Amino acid sequence: MNQSADRHDPRDLEQSKPRTRRVGLEREFVPAETLSEATIRVRMLTGVTPESTRGEKRALLALRDALGLDVATVETNAVLGSALADALGVTWLPAMHVDANRLTLAGVNALLRGATFAYQEGALRALQPKLSDHFATPAWSGFQPAVSKIEAVTRIAALTNSGPEWLGPGSKEHKSVLVNLGAHLLPALDQNGLSKTQLAAAIAHGLDAPWSDDFISTGETIRLNGLNAILAGAERRLGRLGSSYAAGLTPEGEGAALVDALWQKMLTDKEERWDGRKKIEWLRDEGTRQENQMEWPGFYFEYRGRDVLNSTFRPNPHPMRVKYGHTVFDYSLNHVWDLKSHTAERQRPDDATVVQCDDEVQLNDASAVRACVDEQGLGFIVLTGRAVNDQDGEFKRWHDEFKGKPSKPSLSGKSRARKAAFLPLAVEAYWISNTSALNAGVLSGALKVVPQGRQSSGAPRPDKFHMRLEPARRILSVASRASRLGS
Structure with missing residues (x-):
């Protein structure tokens, strides 16, 4: 997850829960935060390759076939959604789940919840590609x-x-x-x-x-x-x-695979750097509701990264627990991981001067980290990169106009330099295997608990763990890839 906030699931609606309790399935369902994420996860549950099911309608049709339903392809998404909900035992509320014959995020999440439980129970017929x-x-x-x-x-x-x-x-x-x-x-x-x-x-x-x-x-x-x-x-x-293929994956093997998937899909494209305007527009178009944030590289890495991982690996039918209190860690196969971004360098666009930044990365709620580590271990996948400063203020003016309002003054009274662009340099995986490893990380200086300031309302914020990359690379690193863009 992005370094500025833990992930919550406010759209986890009680009305969308299956009517009958799934025996033996105690872990929570975590809803998708965007329509893109929701449709990717639906189609991956059916076992087909992502390229063959692009779009909401194709994902719903794949789920129809996986359930063996007789619903005509020409039917609207609203009709198809209602039939799928009935087959999955999911409460269907047209006023909440349908908008002009298309499904809302709540509607796709309702189907995703039912399909996830069906997948875990082996009730979906896998639509496997014909190998020979x-x-x-x-x-x-x-x-x-x-x-x-x-x-x-x-x-x-x-x-x-x-x-x-x-x-x-x-x-x-x-x-x-x-x-x-x-x-x-x-x-x-x-x-x-x-x-x-x-x-x-x-x-x-x-x-x-x-x-x-x-x-x-x-x-x-x-x-x-x-x-x-x-x-x-x-x-x-x-x-x-x-x-279950995921059961055989070690943290090292899984971390390397996740790092490589992100490196291949996000860091080796034709862009020499991430343009702030394009990525902010992507955040808006995908419905993330994070397009107004100053730390747009982290949010882009989080949301786009989850889509990449969800579409690259078949879901584990025996999923790991990812929710601890209000914190929901981003991804899991046989192990739980969270996505972070870190500005390792800053560059002035006028003279190309590069300044090194500190190597401290903000992680998650300290109690959630401790609980997850104690139960099953926890990994972090960190993108490091070089921020290109908004030297003349043109990017800030564009972003203020994009938001329709000027940015609020900083609580510190100091204005932070805006990131007009971001050059990805590397993606790395770190693994904390148990409480002993967590305590060793604290003693070595790789990890520390940092109190957070109060919210604008005056309410306290929970403490968070921070990680220093230099010592963490010596004792916690399990995989890394350096981007060709940074060479």
Whole structure:
């Protein structure tokens, strides 16, 4: 989450809860904060790849098919939503959930809640992509394909505890993921002289998994369906076909995968830096309600980052607890993580002078951090970057006009320099495994509790943990990627 506030869920409406209590499911449902997040999460529950279900209507149709409902595609979203709610046992309130034949955020969240519980109970029919005719046999019926290449290589590596994997430029898988798998499962296989695609074919053959020229592309690259074929063969060989893939992920492996997904999708695009106006407009268009904030890079990283992670990894059917009091941590697979941003440098646009900033990152409510760490551990994914100052005040004038009002004076009486742009430099993952590790972090100076000032109303704010990056990199870091944009 962004460093300025913990995440709350005010849209967690009682009216949207399923009518019947799900036996054995004690963890809370956390609603989506934007329509984009809600539709991404709905479609990922159905098991289809994100690219095939863009938009609200396609996500609802995917859920329809996963539930086996007979509702015509030409029906409006309002009609489709009502039918889905009935099938999921969710209370449907047209006045709250529908707006001119489209669904509101509350409406999609109502369906998302019901679909989430159905997914956890195994009541959704997975709409898995067709890998090959061979996978249509009962022997492969339990396989859950990865929805992205980073998920695929992470799951393959986790099967043999081979350590973290990540993708190279252009989302290309490394040969090491195949070398390690072959060494563990097919020790008699002679890998000498085999190219990456030849090795993949040999491993698939050794695991009695299907293989086809359709599974590879130019440049010695294996497509997602090829990685899924190898993953399926390896899971079956180990007796884990259809098991919960997330259960095998270590904090190191999971942290590396999340870092790589964010690095690939957010830090290696064609933009040399994030333009403040464009990102603020994105925050407005996505309905985040954070477009007026001065710390727009952090909010953009939080909201866009959650969308990236939610659309890159299949949800864990046995989700971790992410809500502690009023704090809701941003994301989880087999471990819980929160997204943070940090301005490591500031740059003057007139003479390109770069000034180093302190390395202290504001985390979350101290009691929530302690509770989560004590129960299951907690990780932080931190984006560091270089802020480009609004030197002539033009960005502030634009932002004030955008908001329709001037900014409120700072409580300190000092005006902070605005960020007109932000250059991402790196994304890093830190893991606090238990209370002993938390206490060690405090003793080392990597972590500390900082009292917060009172709210404008005079009400007290809860203490928060802060993290100093330099010592944290020595004792808490589990993964990092440096952006090419910062080089």
